[in-house]
Amino acid sequence: MSDDLHAALRQHFGFSEFRPGQEDVIRALLQGRNCLAVLPTGQGKSLTYQLPTLLTKQLTVVVSPLIALMIDQVKHLQEANLGAAVALNSELTWDEQQSVLNRLDKWRYLFAAPETLTRPDVVAALQHHGVGLLVVDEAHCISEWGPDFRPAFLQLGHVLQLLQPQRVLALTATASPRVRRDICRRLGLTAANTTVVSRSVDRPNIWLDTCPVTSEKEKDTLLPKLLAAIPGRVIIYFNRKQRANEVAIALTAQGIAVGRYHSGLERDERRSLQHQFREGYIRVVCATNAFGMGIDQPNVRAVIHMAPPTSLEDYLQAIGRAGRDGAPAAAITLLAPGDIPQLQQDAVRGFPPASLIRAYFHRPAQFAKDETPEIALLKRYRAFADASAVTQLLAATQQTRQTSAAQMVHFYTAPDTICRRQLVLNAFDPEPRQVHHTADCCAVTTPTALLQHLTTLAWPADAALRVHRPEPVQSVAVRLAQLF
Amino acid sequence: MPTFLHYLFAGRHVRPVTMYHILHGKRTFSNLYAAFINDLLPFWGLLPHLSRPRYEEMIDYLVHQKLLTEAPDETLTAPPAALPAWWPTHVAGLTMPAYREIGDILTLAVQLISQVQHQERHFAPITPHLLIQQRVKGWYEQAAKTDLPGTIAEFKSLVTAMPELAGTVLVNRLVGAETDVASWQDLAAHLGFEPFQVQLVWIDALAQLYQAIAGGQAARWQGLLPPPTPAVTRSAQATMQLLADQSVDQTAQQRQLAASTIREHILEAAMLGPAVIHEQPGWRLPPAKADPVVDFFRGRLAAIARQRQSGGVRLE
Ligand SMILES: [Zn+2]
Numbered sequence: 001m002s003d004d005l006h007a008a009l010r011q012h013f014g015f016s017e018f019r020p021g022q023e024d025v026i027r028a029l030l031q032g033r034n035c036l037a038v039l040p041t042g043q044g045k046s047l048t049y050q051l052p053t054l055l056t057k058q059l060t061v062v063v064s065p066l067i068a069l070m071i072d073q074v075k076h077l078q079e080a081n082l083g084a085a086v087a088l089n090s091e092l093t094w095d096e097q098q099s100v101l102n103r104l105d106k107w108r109y110l111f112a113a114p115e116t117l118t119r120p121d122v123v124a125a126l127q128h129h130g131v132g133l134l135v136v137d138e139a140h141c142i143s144e145w146g147p148d149f150r151p152a153f154l155q156l157g158h159v160l161q162l163l164q165p166q167r168v169l170a171l172t173a174t175a176s177p178r179v180r181r182d183i184c185r186r187l188g189l190t191a192a193n194t195t196v197v198s199r200s201v202d203r204p205n206i207w208l209d210t211c212p213v214t215s216e217k218e219k220d221t222l223l224p225k226l227l228a229a230i231p232g233r234v235i236i237y238f239n240r241k242q243r244a245n246e247v248a249i250a251l252t253a254q255g256i257a258v259g260r261y262h263s264g265l266e267r268d269e270r271r272s273l274q275h276q277f278r279e280g281y282i283r284v285v286c287a288t289n290a291f292g293m294g295i296d297q298p299n300v301r302a303v304i305h306m307a308p309p310t311s312l313e314d315y316l317q318a319i320g321r322a323g324r325d326g327a328p329a330a331a332i333t334l335l336a337p338g339d340i341p342q343l344q345q346d347a348v349r350g351f352p353p354a355s356l357i358r359a360y361f362h363r364p365a366q367f368a369k370d371e372t373p374e375i376a377l378l379k380r381y382r383a384f385a386d387a388s389a390v391t392q393l394l395a396a397t398q399q400t401r402q403t404s405a406a407q408m409v410h411f412y413t414a415p416d417t418i419c420r421r422q423l424v425l426n427a428f429d430p431e432p433r434q435v436h437h438t439a440d441c442c443a444v445t446t447p448t449a450l451l452q453h454l455t456t457l458a459w460p461a462d463a464a465l466r467v468h469r470p471e472p473v474q475s476v477a478v479r480l481a482q483l484f
Numbered sequence: 485m486p487t488f489l490h491y492l493f494a495g496r497h498v499r500p501v502t503m504y505h506i507l508h509g510k511r512t513f514s515n516l517y518a519a520f521i522n523d524l525l526p527f528w529g530l531l532p533h534l535s536r537p538r539y540e541e542m543i544d545y546l547v548h549q550k551l552l553t554e555a556p557d558e559t560l561t562a563p564p565a566a567l568p569a570w571w572p573t574h575v576a577g578l579t580m581p582a583y584r585e586i587g588d589i590l591t592l593a594v595q596l597i598s599q600v601q602h603q604e605r606h607f608a609p610i611t612p613h614l615l616i617q618q619r620v621k622g623w624y625e626q627a628a629k630t631d632l633p634g635t636i637a638e639f640k641s642l643v644t645a646m647p648e649l650a651g652t653v654l655v656n657r658l659v660g661a662e663t664d665v666a667s668w669q670d671l672a673a674h675l676g677f678e679p680f681q682v683q684l685v686w687i688d689a690l691a692q693l694y695q696a697i698a699g700g701q702a703a704r705w706q707g708l709l710p711p712p713t714p715a716v717t718r719s720a721q722a723t724m725q726l727l728a729d730q731s732v733d734q735t736a737q738q739r740q741l742a743a744s745t746i747r748e749h750i751l752e753a754a755m756l757g758p759a760v761i762h763e764q765p766g767w768r769l770p771p772a773k774a775d776p777v778v779d780f781f782r783g784r785l786a787a788i789a790r791q792r793q794s795g796g797v798r799l800e
Contacts, residue, residue, distance in 0.1 A: 071612065074612070075608045078606065078607065078608040078609070079606045079607075079608045080606065081605075081606050086612075086614070087612060091612045091613070092612060092613065092614060093613065093615065095615065096613060096614040096615055099614060099615075100614065267610070267611075267612075268591070268610055268657075268659055268665040269665060269667050271610070271659070271664070271665070272659075272664035272665045272666075272667070275664055276664060371537065472656075472664075472666045472667070472670035472674075473652070473656050473666045473670055473671055473674040473675075474655075474656065474666075475652065476643060476644060476648070476651040476652055476655050477644075479655040479656060479658070479663070480640050480643065480644075480655060482660065482662065482663050483594060483598045483601075483655070483658060483660040483663050484597065484598060484601050484636045484640075484660075
């Protein structure tokens with residue numbers, strides 16, 4: 001069987017070796033067991049369901065929290081020729097959705113949001129056809145103890161009972177022990193029928209740096225120096241859209257090839273950005289913390305946070321985009337005096353008080369035109385629970401958000417002698433190893449020391465970067481010649 | 485975008501909510517009538533994705549800036565304004581398939597041909613719409629595959645014949661094997677426009693291309709796009725056929741519709757049909773001043789005829 005698996009890996013994916021954890025997950029699934037897989041970002045999570053699907057030739061349903069994530073996966077499957085894939089979502093018309101459901105035999109992968117999976121017509125079609133494997137992607141979204149909690153995921157337990165898939169795979173990159181327990185409980189995964197495959201969240205090739213500065217302005221002057229010191233692709237994270245725009249414009253003016261990523265991009269603009277980043281026409285992507293950003297580029301050399309993320313999970317998710325090729329990479333946070341108070345404020349904002357929850361559930365119609373964040377939140381929750389359940393859920397979510405923020409604050413403000421990597425491992429690994437801290441592990445530095453340290457990293461040569469980005473707008477004649 | 489809205493209101497009397505419905509293409513008789521009588525039919529369904537809060541924000545801004553003034557009848561108006569730097573001239577939303585749909589179909593067809601030309605084996609269609617994928621695939625097998633050079637040549641000559649601005653925006657929004665879409669921002673920076681204006685140029689270019697293809701200027705591409713839709717609904721057409729030799733009341737009875745609906749059908753045909761329509765004795769309407777509702781109908785029918793005879797739709 002081991003030889004069969006490796007032959008399939010070579011034939012369909014062109015790899016000679018599995019990445020850590022992949023083979024254990026696939027083996028468990030092929031033995032008919034459910035699986036909870038906690039694999040760090042960039043470790044080829046999707047291969048763990050693609051290979052079993054190719055071998056068993058049954059329908060795989062993938063539940064995914066975001067349309068953008070689904071589109072990227074469907075596109076990837078189409079480009080790689082790994083079987084017919086379709087995302088059942090609002091991008092398809094009703095007729096199109098029905099034609100998919102009427103001919104499920106034509107599809108190997110069906111991607112859907114949890115809300116879609118609970119629709120009676122979808123349930124009926126899937127029950128009739130049968131589901132070989134049900135994958136819950138970003139499974140930590142099911143736990144109100146995780147900062148990415150999505151209420152719609154709560155319905156998945158019920159859906160699983162209705163669909164009775166042959167196997168269930170819950171995938172996540174970061175899950176604290178408490179969130180893991182939540183995932184298993186809500187999806188009905190028991191020790192008897194489930195294999196847990198878990199890899200440490202540690203990414204030893206990424207140097208973790210926190211760099212306190214005196215002001216936002218100092219960040220702006222430091223950033224170009226950092227980009228000059230980092231030879232290769234860089235992703236910069238912001239927590240405000242306007243700030244991302246300003247910095248992108250400033251960097252462009254300095255001759256740096258910059259792309260902007262945000263959740264409002266159109267489909268073909270996302271595709272274009274990803275393509276240009278891959279081809280090296282863009283060296284730097286400025287992103288607002290867009291969960292599920294479809295950039296899977298192995299040789300990103302650094303992730304820079306211009307503002308702290310809201311949780312350690314977010315931080316891990318973001319820095320996990322660096323150094324996927326295993327070569328040295330850096331995760332840098334520039335921290336101004338106002339950042340920590342802002343982070344703490346953001347953690348309590350947007351939660352409706354109990355009185356508002358009661359008022360809303362008593363007469364939801366009265367709030368039809370209300371578009372405040374608090375009411376928008378309640379509108380999302382209303383589909384899943386009643387007032388008292390929502391009050392409880394929101395209290396838990398709010399507590400989680402504040403705990404997460406506190407954890408993040410601790411990460412940034414702990415004494416310089418504390419190893420940051422150890423803090424991360426302690427938070428996520430069930431049996432964290434003892435980190436052997438060195439200067440290449442993590443640091444809290446001044447800007448000068450940061451720039452100095454970047455010169456000591458053994459950066460790989462990045463041959464793929466192009467100096468000139470092709471002109472984005474071309475004449476009619478040039479463009480037509482290029483198209484055909 | 486505020487400039488665009490300002491110019492749409494200038495010299496007209498339209499309620500803001502009606503303008504919103506017109507731009508959204510929400511087909512009710514009163515929206516159609518308001519669009520017709522204000523020469524707004526070409527802009528029908530122009531901005532189907534414009535959100536209501538965003539629209540109202542812009543209206544508030546224009547009122548606040550005193551560019552628009554509110555009349556007692558809740559319409560908004562402004563003195564006739566200078567034409568903006570660029571203005572659509574080919575849009576005709578009522579008789580065309582949705583611009584988004586035309587754009588998706590065309591983009592996918594070009595992507596497919598481009599990838600075939602570059603011998604790229606793996607094809608990830610730019611649009612997820614299965615019906616559009618089927619349509620393009622069917623067209624490719626039937627009309628394009630057998631004569632790819634001819635198909636490409638036809639497309640090139642169509643686009644090359646367009647005004648430079650329209651052609652530039654159109655081709656830069658297409659994707660191919662080695663070709664990325666230019667973002668609205670990139671195009672706007674390149675042309676010195678606002679991104680919204682670039683989107684308008686794109687929509688107008690699509691309309692122009694659609695009309696050229698529907699008019700038979702590129703035979704191989706004709707089967708790709710859905711045919712034009714008649715502006716007068718089938719129901720109103722049926723009514724008009726019956727009215728050729730019977731009264732309004734008889735027609736209402738036969739069709740099991742209210743007489744007021746039959747009168748709306750007449751007005752619809754008068755606005756959107758091929759010919760100007762005047763009251764016919766055979767309709768056997770009550771005499772003038774006998775029924776205020778019927779007199780109101782007569783007033784509208786006459787207004788429609790005047791509007792059409794005075795040169796119809798204002799096309800800047
Ligand atoms: Zn350390």
